[in-house]
Amino acid sequence: MSLSAVLLLGSANLAGAESLRGAMAKAYANNHDLNVARAQLRATDENVPIAKGGLRPTISALGQTQAARARTTFGDNTEFRRLPTQNSRTGALQGAIEINQTIFDGFQTPNNVSAAEAQVRASQKNLDNTVQNTLLNTITVYMNVRRDREIAAFRRQSLAFLNEQVRAARARFDVGEGTRTDVAQAQSQQALATALLNTALAQVASSEAQYLDVVGDPPGELDAGTLPPRSLLPGNISQAITVSQNEHPAILATQFAVDAASFQVKSTEGQRLPNLSVNGTVENTYSLSDTDPNSSSLPGVDVLTQNQVSASVSARLTVPIYQGGIVSARVRQAKEVLGQRRIEVDGTRDQVRSAVATAWAQRQAAEANVTGYRAQVSAAQLALNGVIEERNVGQRTTLDVLNAQSDVITAQILLAGAQRDAVVASYTLASAIGHLSPQRLGLTVAAYEPEEHYQAVKDKWYGLRTPDGR
Known part of the structure; x- marks a missing residue:
């Protein structure tokens, strides 16, 4: 069976359930951090007409x-x-x-305009990176809710099984076929299962709260998580690193920041003209x-x-003849900032390269784990059925049954975690190379186009209203 089929955690999706793509579309429209980043970019756009004002009357x-x-x-009033x-x-x-x-003005305004334009481009790429992070956070919280709900369901099934074992142990004890030890062992496992179920339910509540924070709506019924399209992922790690170095928005943003710092050096030098x-x-x-x-x-x-x-x-x-050394210090300062921005490009490249390598390894491990844990669940379930039969004929004890049931639950929980990790790791790899965007994912959502606002304000001479009418 293929990994995609393994990730379908039910034979059919629930009618009306929220899909992963639907959750991403909601987060793209509603996420507060993403909307803050868009507003910040619109504010950055206004730096361009501000800079152009330097040569306007x-x-x-x-x-x-x-x-x-x-x-x-x-008179002097001497005669009264x-x-x-x-x-x-x-x-x-x-x-x-x-x-x-x-x-x-010593070419200050043209250089300030160029610097502002480069800052806008850098902010646009930062927004693209924020979109990637938001979509990846959505995928993560979505799969966390799915995993934690499954774990809670397994815990609930385990408790129901142990309740039956306690009842059966008492019945055997009452007719003289069991011992008080069998009853105590079953009751001990029953109490532990109750505590583990409560812990699992608390984790579900925590994951659902995180989902609400990221997506903007509380989670209802959720479909099984699906892997990203194959076209979104590279064929090998070398290709992944190459693509990421050329296309990741975080790298492109730092490169535009270098351009902005370079123009700022020229602008500062213009103060000496x-x-x-x-x-x-x-x-x-x-x-x-x-x-x-x-x-x-x-x-x-x-x-x-x-x-x-x-x-x-x-x-x-x-x-200007002598300005107290202030302008000279500002020029040196701007050059140091330019050097800092260039170093940041190299640092971001290394971070992206590391993220790609990590995501690639995690994806491979998660896919292998899904196959292994699925086989473990099948084998543990078969073993449990055999131990129950052997216990019924007196060849195994109640403790053996309880241990076998614990093995089944453990394998099911590990499989649920591996299935979650396989989906998250695949999308993490897509994000690491810079391909996690609504357009590439084909989300049914109105795409936010930052260029529209920029074009609307970059040449404005007057007006207090924003392009959206405020």
Whole structure:
């Protein structure tokens, strides 16, 4: 029998049961960590228009108003008589439009834009890696629930068997065919089976809670786990390593991070180059002055107003000579960061290579274990049936039956674990080479396209609403 057939843990799937592909589709749409990563990528996309703003004009509206009042007394009041006075007031209202445009900034803006674009590409690959991890976590928790429920079912069957053995031992003891020792041994195994069942049920509850956290829905009835398509997996370990080194999103993300750091070095070096900017201002000033017409010193003078419109254009060239060593330190710092990013590429390559080798070995071991444990279950069940028959004719004891039943349960639990490991290890290998994606798996789900948001915002000049209307 093929391994795929072995992994079908029942003769037929339960009607309406959740499939592994269905669970992955739900996790792809609902997983909180994955949605957080998508939101983070959308925020990273905005770094591109922010960087482009360095060579875009800035326009400001300025406004200013002022008012003053004065009272002037003429004379020194030495003759104790009423002295002439004058009341006056002045006011001004000023408005202006100012435009600033950077013409040359030492190539900082073009390099900042390139660095931001590389960061977006790196974040997109990181998102692809998060998708892989989410799908693999979904597969793991799905198969954990399947395994733990099977183990609990085996424990429940074992307890039912031991309940029957206790009843049979008491019956034989009552008619003088058994001993009190037989009854005690059966009761001891019955108590142990009860404790093991409770432990198995607790593990089921824990696995179901993890499933809810990853998938977003509580697990109902689950279909048997199935292996990934053969086209998803390489034919040998050398091919697996080669594919992973060329296609794994974690490696591609670190390579884009190197590009971003390289452009950041150039941008920082641009701070040592001249900067040229142009400033234009259009200003309108309205002012008035008012002198009291009844003043004895300035009779007949009333309100005087004027309106002045002016415009000016200026250019500013800044040539850095010495900047306190700050820019030089920033350039050296950026170069060290670039070196760090290059080292990270090598480190990620080694991690991926190790993950591929480990997954390949685990997959081979799991497939071999499924075959071995399946044979063990068959042999242990046959042995149990024989021991029961021999016990019935007095050739074996109750303890022999209990030990044989324990061997069956142990073999069944090992087989359930191996079947789980075979599925998880196969998908782990697919993830290790970078092929665990909704498109390759053929999931029935609306694919999230990060490029759509990036294209929608990368050239925006204004607007507060996000592309989805917020």
